Amino acid sequence: MDMSGEYRIAAPIQTVWDAIQDPEILRGAIPGCEELEKTGETEMSAKVSLKIGPVKAKFAGEVALKDLVAPNSLKIEGEGKGGIAGFAKGGADVQLAEDGNETILTYQAEAQVGGKIAQLGSRLIQSTAAKLADKFFANLRDELEES
Amino acid sequence: MTDQGIGARVLRKEDKRFITGKGKYTDDIVQPNQAYAAFVRSPHAHANVKSIDASAAEAMEGVEAVLNGHQLTGDGIGNIICGWGITSKDGSPMNMGAWSALATDKVRYVGDAVAVVIADSKAQAQAAAEAVMVEYEVLPATSNVLASMKEGAPQIHENAPGNLIFDWEIGNKDETDAALASAHHTTTMDITNNRLSPNPMEPRSAVATFDESEDHYTLYTTSQNPHVARLVLSAFYNVAPEHKLRVIAPDVGGGFGAKIYIYPEEIVCLWASMKTNRSVKWTSTRSEAFLTDAHGRDHVSTATMGFDADNNIVGFKVNTKANLGAYMSLFSSSVPTYLYATLLSGQYNIANVYCDVQTYYTNTVPVDAYRGAGRPEAAYLIERMIETAARELGVDPGELRRQNFVREFPHQTPVIMAYDSGDFAGNLDQAKAAADVAGFPARKEEAAKRGKLRGLGYSNYIEACGIAPSAAVGSLGAGVGLWESAEVRVNPVGTIEILTGSHSHGQGHETTFAQLVSERFDLPTDNIQIVHGDTDKVQFGMGTYGSRSGAVGMSAISKALDKVEAKVKKIAAHVLEASEDDIVIEGGEVKVKGTDKAMGWHEVGLSAYTAHNLPEGMEPGLKEGAFYDPTNFTFPAGCYICEVEVDPQTGVTEIVQFTASDDFGTIINPMIVEGQVHGGIAQGIGQAMMEHAVYDDDGQLLSGSYMDYCMPRADDVPNYTVSHHSTTCPGNPLGMKGCGEAGAIGSPPAVINAITDAIGNNNLSMPATPSRVWAALQQVSAAQAAE
Numbered sequence: 001m002d003m004s005g006e007y008r009i010a011a012p013i014q015t016v017w018d019a020i021q022d023p024e025i026l027r028g029a030i031p032g033c034e035e036l037e038k039t040g041e042t043e044m045s046a047k048v049s050l051k052i053g054p055v056k057a058k059f060a061g062e063v064a065l066k067d068l069v070a071p072n073s074l075k076i077e078g079e080g081k082g083g084i085a086g087f088a089k090g091g092a093d094v095q096l097a098e099d100g101n102e103t104i105l106t107y108q109a110e111a112q113v114g115g116k117i118a119q120l121g122s123r124l125i126q127s128t129a130a131k132l133a134d135k136f137f138a139n140l141r142d143e144l145e146e147s
Numbered sequence: 148m149t150d151q152g153i154g155a156r157v158l159r160k161e162d163k164r165f166i167t168g169k170g171k172y173t174d175d176i177v178q179p180n181q182a183y184a185a186f187v188r189s190p191h192a193h194a195n196v197k198s199i200d201a202s203a204a205e206a207m208e209g210v211e212a213v214l215n216g217h218q219l220t221g222d223g224i225g226n227i228i229c230g231w232g233i234t235s236k237d238g239s240p241m242n243m244g245a246w247s248a249l250a251t252d253k254v255r256y257v258g259d260a261v262a263v264v265i266a267d268s269k270a271q272a273q274a275a276a277e278a279v280m281v282e283y284e285v286l287p288a289t290s291n292v293l294a295s296m297k298e299g300a301p302q303i304h305e306n307a308p309g310n311l312i313f314d315w316e317i318g319n320k321d322e323t324d325a326a327l328a329s330a331h332h333t334t335t336m337d338i339t340n341n342r343l344s345p346n347p348m349e350p351r352s353a354v355a356t357f358d359e360s361e362d363h364y365t366l367y368t369t370s371q372n373p374h375v376a377r378l379v380l381s382a383f384y385n386v387a388p389e390h391k392l393r394v395i396a397p398d399v400g401g402g403f404g405a406k407i408y409i410y411p412e413e414i415v416c417l418w419a420s421m422k423t424n425r426s427v428k429w430t431s432t433r434s435e436a437f438l439t440d441a442h443g444r445d446h447v448s449t450a451t452m453g454f455d456a457d458n459n460i461v462g463f464k465v466n467t468k469a470n471l472g473a474y475m476s477l478f479s480s481s482v483p484t485y486l487y488a489t490l491l492s493g494q495y496n497i498a499n500v501y502c503d504v505q506t507y508y509t510n511t512v513p514v515d516a517y518r519g520a521g522r523p524e525a526a527y528l529i530e531r532m533i534e535t536a537a538r539e540l541g542v543d544p545g546e547l548r549r550q551n552f553v554r555e556f557p558h559q560t561p562v563i564m565a566y567d568s569g570d571f572a573g574n575l576d577q578a579k580a581a582a583d584v585a586g587f588p589a590r591k592e593e594a595a596k597r598g599k600l601r602g603l604g605y606s607n608y609i610e611a612c613g614i615a616p617s618a619a620v621g622s623l624g625a626g627v628g629l630w631e632s633a634e635v636r637v638n639p640v641g642t643i644e645i646l647t648g649s650h651s652h653g654q655g656h657e658t659t660f661a662q663l664v665s666e667r668f669d670l671p672t673d674n675i676q677i678v679h680g681d682t683d684k685v686q687f688g689m690g691t692y693g694s695r696s697g698a699v700g701m702s703a704i705s706k707a708l709d710k711v712e713a714k715v716k717k718i719a720a721h722v723l724e725a726s727e728d729d730i731v732i733e734g735g736e737v738k739v740k741g742t743d744k745a746m747g748w749h750e751v752g753l754s755a756y757t758a759h760n761l762p763e764g765m766e767p768g769l770k771e772g773a774f775y776d777p778t779n780f781t782f783p784a785g786c787y788i789c790e791v792e793v794d795p796q797t798g799v800t801e802i803v804q805f806t807a808s809d810d811f812g813t814i815i816n817p818m819i820v821e822g823q824v825h826g827g828i829a830q831g832i833g834q835a836m837m838e839h840a841v842y843d844d845d846g847q848l849l850s851g852s853y854m855d856y857c858m859p860r861a862d863d864v865p866n867y868t869v870s871h872h873s874t875t876c877p878g879n880p881l882g883m884k885g886c887g888e889a890g891a892i893g894s895p896p897a898v899i900n901a902i903t904d905a906i907g908n909n910n911l912s913m914p915a916t917p918s919r920v921w922a923a924l925q926q927v928s929a930a931q932a933a934e
Contacts, residue, residue: 053854084277086190112845114257115190119434119851122843 003130004108007137011144013098016105017071019144020094026063029139031132034058042068048080050088052113052128053121057085072096086115092133105141109133152666153881156818160672161657170398173352176367178426181354182211184416185272186429187262187279188438189254192288192510192846193301196252199262200280209271211423213279214415215262216249224248224418225384227411229475230626233313233484236503241313244304244508246474248384248411248418254283255303255473256510257848258438263415265423288510290842292447292468295507303473303508310508312471313480317488318501318562326462326499330453334536340524341913342445342470342840344856345517347652349400350431351440355416359424363391368413370396370680371406371650372690375627377682379409379477386417396680399652403830404516405440406652407692408477412439437851442840443517445470446483446524452532458540460551462499465491465528469506472513479515480506485563485623486521486611486693492560493529494571494609494784495551500561510846516692518830518891522610527913530606530896535909544900545584548607549575564611566782568874571607574808577872578786582806587790599792601803604900606787608893612885613698613781613878630776631695632688633703635664635711637769639756641749643670646678648688649700654823654887656696659815663701663881667708669733670748686772694885697815698781702879706773714769715751721762722746722754781876781884785809787828789897793905798921800836800902806868807893812876812884820886824869827890833859834891835898839914857914 009016019025023044027036035047042065049058061080068074072095079089090111097104111129118125151157164170187199201213227246234240250261262279266272287301294300295310303310327333354367364387370376373396381389399406412429420427431439448467455461469483488502533551537544552571559565579585587603594601614620617628634646645660656679661672678684691700716730719737723730729740738745746754751769754760758767790804807824814820837857841849850856875882895913903909908923 084273114192114845114847115188116434116851118190118843118847118849119257119438120854122847122849122851123855 003110003133004106005134005137007105007141009103009105009141009144011103012101013071013096013103016096016103016144019140020074021065025140025143028143029136031135031139036063042066046078046080052117053124055085055117055120057082057117059088082117084116086113086117088113088117090129105137107133107137151662151672153662153813153815155662155816157658157662157672157816159655159658159819160661161651161655172349172398172400173354173367173369174430176354176397178354178356181426181428182265182267182423183269183272184419184427184429185264185266185269185276186260186412187264187276187281189250189257189259189261189283191254191283191285192257192290193286193303194254194283195286196250196254196261197282197284201262203280204264204275204278207271207275207278209267210275211265211267211425212419213262213264213275214249214419214422216247216251219249219415219418220247220251222418223385224414227409227474228383229480230379230477231481232624232626233315233480234624235313236316241480242304242307242311243475244307248414256512257846258435258512259473260411263419265419265425265427288846290509290511290844290846292470292507292509294844295509296468296505303510307508312475312506312508314503314505315484316501316503319499320501323462323464323499323501327451327453327464330461331456332454332536332540333451334532334539335449335451336532336535336909338448338450338528338531339912340444340446340527341834341838342514343443343517343834343838344437344840344850345403345405345440345443346858347401347403347405350433350436351406351410351412352430353413353416354426354428355420356426357417357420357424364417364420365393365395366413366417367395367397369399369406370394371399371402371652371692372688373650373680374648374682374685374688375690376409376413380414380417384414386414394682396650399650402652403518404443404520404692407690408441408515410439434851437856438848439512441476441513441515442472442511443514444524445514448528450528450532452536454536454540458542458547458550460495460497463491463497465502467502467504469504470509470511470514471506472509472511474513476513476515479513481625482516482521483524487524489563490522490525490609490611491529491562492564493526494548494553494607496553496558498561502562511842518827519610519888520693522888523892523895526606526608526610526892527896530608531899534604534896534900538909544605545575545579548605565779566609567779567877569609569782569784569810570872570874571784573872574784574786574810575607577870578788578806578808581808581868581870582788582790582804584788594792598795600795600905601790601792602901602903602905603788603790604897604902604904606893606897606900608787608889609782609784610889610892611780612694612783612888613777614693614695615780616778617776627689628776629689629695629699630774631699631703632686632772632774633700633707634685634770634772635704635707637711637752637755639753641674641752643675644678645675645704646685647700647704648685648690649696650680650691652691654691654696655816655819659697659819660701660704662815663704664708667712668748670735694783694887697883698876698879698885699775699777701881701883702777703773703775705880706775707771710771710773711769714771717762717765718751718754719746722760777879779878781812781878783809783811783884783886783889785889785893787893787897789894789901791898791901791905793902793920795924798917798919798924800915800917800920802832802865802898804868805865807890808870808872809886809889810873810884811871811886811889812873813882814871814873821869823886824890825867827888828867828894829859829864830891831894832864832898835895835913836915837863
């Protein structure tokens with residue numbers, strides 16, 4: 001399963017870099033995100049509602065930004081507990097490259113789930129995760145280009 | 148004579164209640180003041196439990212209690228044990244890791260329970276279980292033996308270094324090595340036996356009631372052996388002494404081995420009933436069943452079979468690595484050892500056999516006996532090996548078998564077993580004729596015109612049932628004796644109750660056991676009631692598994708009937724003033740042979756209880772009991788021939804013909820036996836072509852529902868041609884061998900041998916799904932293109 005992608009964003013690299021760390025922007029970009037609060041310099045707590053196969057659950061968890069090399073690369077990591085539905089965690093390595101007044105964003109993502117969500121939705125996890133990752137970066141681009 | 152004795156196709160007495168929905172299963176039991184249990188289970192395969200916060204759950208409506216493992220062990224509830232000790236090559240005992248019914252500090256598989264919620268309703272219990280907050284420190288996990296045995300693999304139990312449970316061997320190693328070294332031809336294969344979920348139709352369930360005024364416990368549970376459950380719950384888990392614990396296994400909807408064991412949930416329900424002073428009920432959801440019912444099989448083996456220049460087998464050497472899961476289940480250690488490697492001589496006269504077995508812990512649900520228990524693993528290995536060898540040697544696979552058959556009995560194999568009877572060539576001939584093997588080349592040619600690849604495969608299985616002589620299994624490490632008990636009660640009106648320690652959960656004992664009595668006393672089966680599954684009614688018994696209820700359970704009944712018959716004859720001889728030797732029992736009467744002097748059967752019963760006119764010194768009443776300890780295993784055997792057609796474009800395989808010739812010894816009810824064979828073959832076809840329990844590398848169960856675990860359905864199985872060619876078992880009074888598992892043991896190698904014959908590639912593993920068959924076909928194409 002291809003869990004990587006590339007987006008060309010019509011915004012300067014510094015704008016994109018700042019946006020990725022902005023809770024307001026992230027809240028709009030993370031699919032199913034209901035709440036996102038900053039809890040530290042690079043940590044946030046989040047509530048995300050997700051449906052994988054037959055399992056729909058609300059995950060409460062943490063989002064952390066790591067390995068920040070401004071304005072070129074960082075790692076986004078998330079981990080959430082969905083109660084009896086199990087757990088989900090994942091991350092993405094993100095690289096930004098300047099191309100004139102635009103920015104090329106590339107990412108490689110990975111995801112892992114456990115508990116009921118794995119038991120019932122295992123066949124759909126990879127495709128769902130790939131779709132969610134792509135949606136996140138597409139949302140990010142759209143928000144940046146709209147603003 | 149009634150026509151309901153041995154050999155009659157009597158319709159099943161129990162089916163009236165089953166097909167009208169009137170069966171009474173554990174989940175149908177409702178006790179006064181009943182609460183419901185819901186378990187909090189680990190979503191992680193391997194983790195330390197840092198903390199459990201039950202405060203939110205405890206505050207929820209209807210919640211009686213939230214209980215955890217520290218409370219359980221604090222109350223002295225004992226760890227779950229494996230009841231069969233295996234000794235390693237070096238003489239050391241097996242490394243059994245501690246298993247608490249509720250995990251305390253560490254969880255070891257997805258589904259391991261860490262807490263239980265007791266609440267007024269099922270919904271409240273489930274909702275509260277979701278509100279219990281458990282903090283885990285996740286540890287690396289392993290889900291298969293190849294990962295568990297690696298250097299640096301996650302350590303699952305402290306007392307099992309390298310996750311090794313035991314390293315065991317059987318047979319003659321040096322002689323086998325020498326025989327293989329000097330063999331004219333050797334065949335070597337790597338063979339995997341796929342992991343299976345058991346899937347009885349009725350999920351596990353328990354209803355526990357603690358009666359404080361009597362200090363007494365009652366447990367309704369889905370068990371194949373309620374007496375063993377009571378013994379273990381009492382002696383090892385310290386729930387209550389045996390006389391204060393009644394275990395009832397009412398109607399049970401299938402077991403297949405998975406309901407032999409005493410699981411954490413039953414222990415916890417009993418304990419929670421005492422803690423809360425309420426009846427506590429738990430019924431597994433299907434999702435929980437996939438996660439927590441003991442799985443079956445999961446072997447990885449390498450085997451070498453050697454032949455001399457005349458194609459006689461001279462040696463057979465096997466190494467097997469078996470996955471026993473995260474904890475050692477009740478009989479888990481016996482399955483890949485004494486129930487498996489002792490059958491590795493198959494139907495063949497092999498002078499040298501050697502097998503060594505390493506078992507490992509993994510972060511998966513425990514693995515234990517599943518229909519066949521060890522013997523399917525053995526049959527699959529031998530029968531694939533000999534079929535492949537025949538292809539390599541360029542000889543007919545049926546004839547290679549025939550040439551190597553054991554022909555004289557008793558036959559002592561190099562791996563403990565002493566075969567007592569059989570006519571393997573007779574079964575082969577019967578199956579070959581019924582399958583029209585002679586016409587196969589024409590059918591293959593015709594199929595080729597339709598673009599289909601047609602293949603034919605044999606399986607000549609032998610297995611060991613009627614477990615087992617108590618002293619023999621005791622010397623091999625079994626913690627229990629494997630005899631059976633029976634009691635025959637003739638009532639004053641002449642009706643009969645048979646109390647048996649066997650348990651019926653689909654086998655039709657209420658019918659076949661009554662047929663045995665009908666045969667003996669020439670009474671209609673309607674006058675005979677079979678009582679089983681309640682420790683307050685039946686004094687003791689070892690239960691039903693290993694196809695033992697006929698050969699062992701009915702032998703015990705037969706012994707008790709001997710005693711009743713003798714007393715009946717004494718009473719009749721006394722009343723009728725005749726010699727005991729002249730008394731015959733027939734047509735509802737007890738008669739003096741050759742005269743018109745007779746008493747009604749019911750009159751003898753009445754005489755025994757009125758006791759007005761009994762022989763001098765005779766005790767009143769007509770009730771006799773017996774314990775029967777078998778003298779040997781029994782050895783059902785047979786020949787299965789499977790014919791398939793493979794669509795080379797898609798890999799889809801259709802079983803177009805399946806022929807069975809079985810030797811079960813004496814058959815009580817052919818209709819029930821055929822049903823057992825049909826069901827067994829269907830399960831074997833399921834293993835061969837569809838079923839596969841799969842964990843990912845992190846120990847998450849991927850086949851956790853019927854969306855991902857494929858069970859055979861009616862349109863997946865063919866019309867079977869089932870026949871019998873039987874030899875009488877000399878080891879028990881009825882001459883029976885057992886039929887419950889044969890179909891599941893014999894069929895997988897026949898199916899795979901047929902598919903590999905069709906596609907021309909021996910490199911195929913179960914389950915042979917269309918994608919695997921297609922991939923194996925591509926290997927053939929690639930090899931041909933390279934030539």
